[in-house]
Amino acid sequence: xxxxxxxxxxxxxxxxxxxxxxxxxxxxxxxxxxxxxxxxxxxxxxxxxxxxxxxxxxxxxxxxxxxxxxxxxxxxxxxxxxxxxxxxxxxxxxxxxxxxxxxxxxxxxxxxxxxxxxxxxxxxxxxxxxxxxxxxxxxxxxxxxxxxxxxxxxxxxxxxxxxxx
Numbered sequence: 308x309x310x311x312x313x314x315x316x317x318x319x320x321x322x323x324x325x326x327x328x329x330x331x332x333x334x335x336x337x338x339x340x341x342x343x344x345x346x347x348x349x350x351x352x353x354x355x356x357x358x359x360x361x362x363x364x365x366x367x368x369x370x371x372x373x374x375x376x377x378x379x380x381x382x383x384x385x386x387x388x389x390x391x392x393x394x395x396x397x398x399x400x401x402x403x404x405x406x407x408x409x410x411x412x413x414x415x416x417x418x419x420x421x422x423x424x425x426x427x428x429x430x431x432x433x434x435x436x437x438x439x440x441x442x443x444x445x446x447x448x449x450x451x452x453x454x455x456x457x458x459x460x461x462x463x464x465x466x467x468x469x470x471x472x
Contacts, residue, residue, distance in 0.1 A: 309434035315427050318405055320447045322348050328436040332429050335411050343409035345430075346419070352408040354384035356416035364394050383417035 313321050313330075324330065325345050335343040346352060357379050361368065368376065375393050378385055390397055397403070405423035407430070412419055441452055461467070 310431040311434045311437035312428055312431045313426075315424070316449075317447075318423050320444075321345075321407075321430065323444065323447070324432065324437070324440050328432055328440060330430060330432050332407075332409065332426060332431070334429060335409060335413055343411040345407055346410045347408045348406065349408065350387050350403060350406055350420075353387045353403075353406055353420040354418055355387065355390045356384055356418040357382055359416060359418065360385065360390065360394070363400070367394055384419075 321330065325348075330345050331342050332345075333342045361379055368379065371379070371393055375389075378389065379393075385393075387403075394400075402422060406420045407423055407426050408420040410419070413421055438456075441448055
């Protein structure tokens with residue numbers, strides 16, 4: 308089954324495509340064996356690994372409330388809204404702009420999201436689904452997509468550049 312791998316310029320397309328079709332990313336889970344599905348693109352659904360937070364914000368932890376410190380100690384992850392409350396400068400310290408939230412943990416941590424630029428080349432879908440979506444959504448049709456359609460047609464009908472001259 309042929310696949311389409313989403314490129315850097317296709318974030319908005321991916322968001323729309325994901326509403327209608329399955330999208331997957333391989334290499335997730337503790338040993339990279341899991342295939343995950345996209346849950347959302349909403350930072351509020353992002354789960355931050357508490358070990359990562361403890362390592363990154365050692366100095367700030369002493370200023371947290373007892374409840375917040377307990378949350379860091381007792382949980383393997385904390386949602387973004389709680390992290391933002393604990394560490395208000397998290398957006399300044401980490402580029403959390405465009406995120407992709409998955410239905411499984413990423414690697415050996417308790418984090419379920421990646422920044423978009425770290426997913427490129429790994430998120431894919433069925434090529435036929437992609438082409439069907441593109442046919443129905445003209446606003447996403449790029450010159451590159453049209454060229455690929457022409458190349459596929461030429462291969463399918465055994466047409467060479469020489470034949471066009």
